[in-house]
Amino acid sequence: MAKKIKIFIDPGHGGSDPGAVANGLREKDLTLAIAKALKKYLEQFEGIEVRLSREDDRFLSLAERTRLANEWGADIFISIHINAGGGTGFETFVFTNASSKSVAYQNVIHEEIMKVMGVTDRGKKRANFAVLRTSRMPAILTENLFIDRASDAAKLKDPTFISYVAKGHGEGIVKVFGLKRKSNTSSPANKPTVSRPNPSNQSKPSQPAASKPSTGNSKPSGDPYVRNIQQFVNSYGFSIAVDGIAGPKTMRALIMVLQTELNKQFARGLTVDGIFGPRTRAALANLRAETRGNLTRVLQAFLYIIGFNPGPFDGVFGDMTTTAVRSFQRARRLSVDGIVGPQTWSALLG
Numbered sequence: 001m002a003k004k005i006k007i008f009i010d011p012g013h014g015g016s017d018p019g020a021v022a023n024g025l026r027e028k029d030l031t032l033a034i035a036k037a038l039k040k041y042l043e044q045f046e047g048i049e050v051r052l053s054r055e056d057d058r059f060l061s062l063a064e065r066t067r068l069a070n071e072w073g074a075d076i077f078i079s080i081h082i083n084a085g086g087g088t089g090f091e092t093f094v095f096t097n098a099s100s101k102s103v104a105y106q107n108v109i110h111e112e113i114m115k116v117m118g119v120t121d122r123g124k125k126r127a128n129f130a131v132l133r134t135s136r137m138p139a140i141l142t143e144n145l146f147i148d149r150a151s152d153a154a155k156l157k158d159p160t161f162i163s164y165v166a167k168g169h170g171e172g173i174v175k176v177f178g179l180k181r182k183s184n185t186s187s188p189a190n191k192p193t194v195s196r197p198n199p200s201n202q203s204k205p206s207q208p209a210a211s212k213p214s215t216g217n218s219k220p221s222g223d224p225y226v227r228n229i230q231q232f233v234n235s236y237g238f239s240i241a242v243d244g245i246a247g248p249k250t251m252r253a254l255i256m257v258l259q260t261e262l263n264k265q266f267a268r269g270l271t272v273d274g275i276f277g278p279r280t281r282a283a284l285a286n287l288r289a290e291t292r293g294n295l296t297r298v299l300q301a302f303l304y305i306i307g308f309n310p311g312p313f314d315g316v317f318g319d320m321t322t323t324a325v326r327s328f329q330r331a332r333r334l335s336v337d338g339i340v341g342p343q344t345w346s347a348l349l350g
């Protein structure tokens with residue numbers, strides 16, 4: 001029996017803390033509505049448990065929220081908020097020194113939510129928010145439109161839009177963990193796009209706003225550097241999507257490349273399973289300036305994905321890669337020597 005994946009959803013604010021208030025809306029009500037709809041959406045999938053930090057209108061401190069998730073041993077912490085301050089659109093956050101897993105989850109969830117929202121993309125960001133800093137699992141925080149912008153508020157007042165926001169979060173989580181739909185349910189309430197006999201109208205019912213998911217034509221998607229990484233991975237015979245989005249599949253495939261190279265170059269005899277466990281950890285080789293080759297490429301890939309620019313993706317451990325390694329070591333409070341030994345590797349891949 002596989003262990004269930006634990007998904008912790010944190011509707012921001014509550015009780016005496018309404019969050020942002022404007023245009024007749026309160027942030028605490030919207031975050032709870034999205035969280036509940038998200039839980040309901042996820043109930044269509046198997047192999048998971050879902051918990052909310054609150055199921056009703058009550059106050060919880062920030063520390064209490066992460067304590068609940070940490071004690072439960074959640075596999076992901078996702079905090080839902082509504083923005084304020086005069087902007088417009090959608091943005092997500094991970095912690096300033098986020099783990100590579102957090103960044104991978106953010107990349108996928110952000111994209112999936114953007115697909116259904118069709119609003120201004122304010123970007124994938126980092127911040128020293130308490131719930132992101134103190135949660136011991138990959139954690140992301142979403143800011144879903146601006147309550148004090150009339151056009152955003154109008155969308156937030158529409159229950160259909162709220163259900164799409166929830167669906168976007170849900171589809172991101174489904175993609176991150178590769179969840180499978182339960183075979184016995186065909187819950188039509190949660191799946192508005194199931195085929196209905198309606199020959200006169202081919203369009204999807206009430207998809208909010210303009211942006212349609214890309215149908216794979218013309219313009220390549222995502223980050224070109226990440227596409228190079230994905231092409232490199234596929235040169236090993238894997239077949240991950242070259243979509244420029246560095247999600248968990250890309251991370252896992254990179255670890256498989258790492259294992260393959262360790263076997264090839266050092267006869268380590270590792271199982272190529274994409275899991276960074278104790279055996280792979282013990283088999284790692286040190287990398288330092290002037291090293292070159294595909295292990296250095298794997299290093300450059302991880303550095304880039306978590307936000308430290310190693311220069312060109314060329315497998316050469318030159319000045320830019322050294323600078324990136326040193327910045328990473330400084331950020332993680334490791335000894336800053338520019339050498340990628342077991343500690344630095346573990347911090348990068350963990």
Ligand SMILES: [Zn+2]
Pocket residue numbers: 012013019020027081082
């Ligand atoms: Zn908030």
